Amino acid sequence: MPRTKMSRLVCAAILMLAGAAVAQEGGKAISKTPVVLGTATPGGGFPLYGNAFAEVMNAADPMLAIEPRNTKGSNENIPLLEQGKLDIGLVAGEPAYEAFLGLAGRPKTNVKILTAMYSSPGMFVVRADSPYRSIRDLVGQPVAFGAKGSGLPILSRYILDGLGLKQDEDFKSIYLDRAGDGPAMVLDGRAAALWGAGIGWPGFAVVASSPQRARFIAPGADEIARIRAKHSFLKPLTVPAGSYPGQTAAIASVGSWSFVLVREDLPEDVAYHLARTLHGVEGTLCQKLAQACETTAANTVAAAPDVALIHPGVLKYFREIGIVK
Structure with a gap:
């Protein structure tokens, strides 16, 4: 056999043995921990976040296999978690709030918090050439909506109730089958406005980046006071200037925090592992x-x-790093 061909075979054998060593520990195969992650419909902020979350976490820990799945969003994710059909x-914030307290005609949920995602100040976007300013x-x-x-x-x-x-x-409320359908409706005039929330929300970015450009409409100071007087769980939040193309000033509004929730019976060691990995790569995310x-x-x-709503495995990690006592 020619030397070059033999060398290639030897190299291949060495690589196969190396791979086997990685896959074996003490004679047993090391299996990844599969984690099914429910997001929302394509074109919205949740799939964007969920895909980034999974990519960063899977790269940081080869033993994790987080798989994002599109769902109908928050109102489907909670029952799927309660039924054990999703892991996370x-x-x-609002569906989580209602579920934690047992509001809106449902019993209190037993799902737990893995992490806060991001704050969600709510506002409308309209075309810059529209007459709407409040x-x-x-x-x-x-x-x-x-x-x-x-x-x-x-x-x-x-x-609005506030x-x-x-x-x-x-x-004339419009509810979308896909979150990504909303911007086109504003741009072609089928909708006067699109409701959304947060920093970097895809729907806002599409309208703001369009030739028509965007104007954002949020509650004024007096309106924020009225809203919070009736619904105190909503917090004053700000969208910093420059969060979207053409947005030169900060926008004050109200909203809440979105969460990554986990099924109640997710093993404590898995939740601990997820928290330790996640907060070790905060900067990368x-x-x-x-x-x-x-x-x-x-x-x-x-x-x-309530801190008690955080999964015990996550709390164990937080105690180790001194975040909670």
Whole structure:
């Protein structure tokens, strides 16, 4: 056999043995920990975040196999977690709040918090050439309030209720099959406005980057006071200047924190492992996705309605690093 061919065979054998050594430990195969992650419909912020989360986590720990799956969003992710059909799921603040407290005609949930994702200040976007400049201007107009099953329409419903407005009576409400359908409806005139939330939200970015450009509409200072007087769980939040193309000033609004929730019976060691890996790569996740810069251990403790709602495995890690006692 020619020397070169033999050398290639020897190299291949060495690589195979090396691979076997990695896959074997004490004579036993090392299996990855599969984690099914529920996001939302394509085109929204949750799939964007979920894909970045999975990519960074899987790269940081080869023993993790986090698999993002598109769902209908927050309102589907909670029951899927309760049924054990998801291991972890992305859930907006308002559906999480209702589930934790047993509001909106449902019993209290037993799902737990893995981490806070990011804050979600709510606002509308309209075309810059439109006549709409306030929330009251949008009354009677067709407004896309987000995807069916997502948390966005719940946030808008609370905010509008705080202003004495009814979402499905005072507006021509549009609920989307896909979150990504909303921007086109604003740009071609089928909708006067699109409701959304947060920093780096894809729908806002599409409208703001279009030739028509964007104008953002959020509650004014007096309106924020009225909203919080009725719904105190909503917090004052700010969208920093420059978060979207053409947005030269900070925008004050109200909203809440979205969470990565986990099924109640997720083993403690798995939750601990997820938390340790996640908070070890906070900087990498921040570099991957701007809004993920808020995904920190400190923000999780601050955003949780009650520390007891955080999964015990996560709390074990937080105690080790001194975040909680």
